[in-house]
Amino acid sequence: MRNYELMVIFDADNDERGVQQLFEKFLAVVTKDGGTVDKVDHWGRRRLAYPINKKDEGLYAVADLTCEPATSKELDRQLGLSEQIVRTKLMRVDA
Numbered sequence: 001m002r003n004y005e006l007m008v009i010f011d012a013d014n015d016e017r018g019v020q021q022l023f024e025k026f027l028a029v030v031t032k033d034g035g036t037v038d039k040v041d042h043w044g045r046r047r048l049a050y051p052i053n054k055k056d057e058g059l060y061a062v063a064d065l066t067c068e069p070a071t072s073k074e075l076d077r078q079l080g081l082s083e084q085i086v087r088t089k090l091m092r093v094d095a
Contacts, residue, residue, distance in 0.1 A: 001035065001066050001067060001068060002066070002067070002068070002069060002072075002092055003064070003065070003066055003092070003093040003094075004064070004065045004066070004067065004072050004090055004091065004092055004093060005062065005063070005064055005065075005090075005091050005093050006062065006063045006064075006065060006075070006088070006089070006090050006091075007060065007061070007062050007088070007089045008023065008026075008060070008061045008062075008063075008079060008085055008087075008088050008089075009048070009052075009058035009059070009060055009085070009086045009087040009088070010022070010023075010058060010059040010060075010061065010084055010085055010086065011055065011058065011059070011083075011084050011085070011086055012045060012055060012057040012058050012059055014059060014084055016042070016044065016045070016059060019042075019059050019061065019084075020042055020061075022082075022084065023040070023042075023061045023063075024040075026075065026078060026079055026082075027040070027063060027065075027075075029071065029074055029075045029078060030065050030067045030071055030075060033067060033068065033070075033071040033074075034067075034068070034071075035065060035066055035067025035068065035071050036065070036066045036067070037063055037064075037065055038063075038064040038065065038066060039063065039064040040061070040062075040063045041061070041062045041063070042059075042060075042061050043059075043060035043061065043062065044059065044060065045057055045058070045059055046058060046059075046060050048086075052086050052087060053086065055086065058086050058087075064093075072090060072092075075090070076088065076090050
């Protein structure tokens with residue numbers, strides 16, 4: 001098991017409550033494969049550093065995970081398929 005930090009930027013057109021539920025649905029991939037979601041932090045609406053897809057704002061969410069490398073790849077793949085997500089960043093955290 002390895003530690004990861006996941007940051008996701010959702011499209012600002014989404015509702016914040018809906019984004020929280022959607023993020024929890026994606027994180028269920030980790031718990032289903034025997035990993036743990038240690039911490040979830042919803043930052044809310046923030047201005048992007050530069051426009052992405054002609055959008056200036058996004059809804060940010062950050063999570064600390066502990067899972068196997070294969071699980072993290074599957075999570076990243078599923079996040080990339082969603083049209084409601086603008087950007088993702090999954091980083092391995094050294095203990």
